[in-house]
């Protein structure tokens with residue numbers, strides 16, 4: 001497919017930036033044919049939030065991230081009814097009997113003074129595993145949802161052990177329910193790596209390459225690989241996943257964390273029978289880290305896969321439309337929300353859509369594609385920042401000094417040249 005790209009005239013410089021497109025259809029590319037933004041006329045239609053990603057049409061880019069908000073039929077139905085663009089179900093595996101959860105499994109960080117129960121929640125640690133519900137039950141519910149909501153996008157999140165036959169069986173069984181796409185959980189940071197699952201695969205590019213090969217040889221729907229941030233360079237597993245047939249990358253899963261130590265009992269939190277284990281950190285506090293990871297992946301995708309039909313789903317600390325706008329400005333096609341839904345409920349999508357529309361109206365953007373990736377090219381190296389600053393200082397000094405010599409006077413710029421040498 002021809003590459004997409006968008007060229008925008010800002011002040012005097014021309015800035016090129018990425019735009020979307022679609023295994024089988026729109027995704028991560030650059031529209032060379034589009035020049036400038038469409039401007040919303042006074043009283044014109046509302047901005048269009050709909051997106052088409054890997055051929056999947058969503059009414060808005062807001063996707064329920066895999067976790068408690070996608071654990072069963074009742075809550076996923078609720079998400080569709082409230083207007084979420086897509087739902088990614090809680091991660092399933094073949095044998096739920098091996099998944100044994102503990103309680104408490106969440107610990108929260110508040111913005112107020114240490115220990116205060118009143119401050120705003122800014123960080124959320126969980127030591128929750130993948131779905132502990134029988135696979136048969138989850139599959140029955142996927143099928144029922146797709147029958148009741150044929151036009152809505154339901155994505156299965158799956159994870160298996162390092163066993164080709166197990167992956168093939170799981171893919172076959174979830175696909176038979178009619179789901180629209182699959183997200184592979186290569187990123188669960190706790191519990192599952194002990195069984196060579198989740199982050200154990202996502203952190204090992206050799207294993208990842210082999211497992212992606214198995215998965216993509218079997219899958220007939222688009223496949224997104226969900227990345228762990230608990231790795232030095234997140235672009236490496238993202239690149240391997242895309243090179244080995246995945247249609248998209250999702251990032252980030254939770255960040256390895258220890259929420260704290262109870263200074264009365266001296267035991268770590270969340271405390272289960274006096275003991276704890278490191279868990280996954282999410283919510284507002286991870287948003288800046290997620291932005292950095294998504295920015296790195298987006299730059300890599302633009303540079304190395306710009307002409308391919310690939311997509312990027314951004315996740316981490318989204319609670320406001322502006323948080324989502326930031327991810328889209330970096331090149332994300334969709335934006336997932338997990339902890340935000342646990343804190344504010346499914347109705348959050350209405351506020352997210354309304355915030356995002358306000359942002360789009362302010363900038364005269366009529367569609368998500370009008371601004372997707374618009375901020376990506378403003379990231380550079382520190383060395384380049386130094387070079388740019390030195391150049392700017394040189395220019396400012398030159399302006400202050402006026403002309404270097406009488407031979408530099410020009411007829412056309414005479415008035416400005418005179419002003420540049422005046423003191424007031």
Ligand SMILES: Cc1cc2nc3c(=O)[nH]c(=O)nc-3n(C[C@H](O)[C@H](O)[C@H](O)COP(=O)(O)O)c2cc1C
Pocket residue numbers: 065066067068090091124126128129130131157185188226252253254281282283284286315316317318336337338339340
């Ligand atoms: C309680 C809880 C359970 C989660 N379970 C899963 C899971 O089963 N599969 C998965 O891929 N991600 C899981 N996640 C990770 C989220 O999908 C998401 O990547 C992460 O929380 C960051 O986004 P957020 O700040 O919007 O929550 C879970 C997160 C939380 C908080």
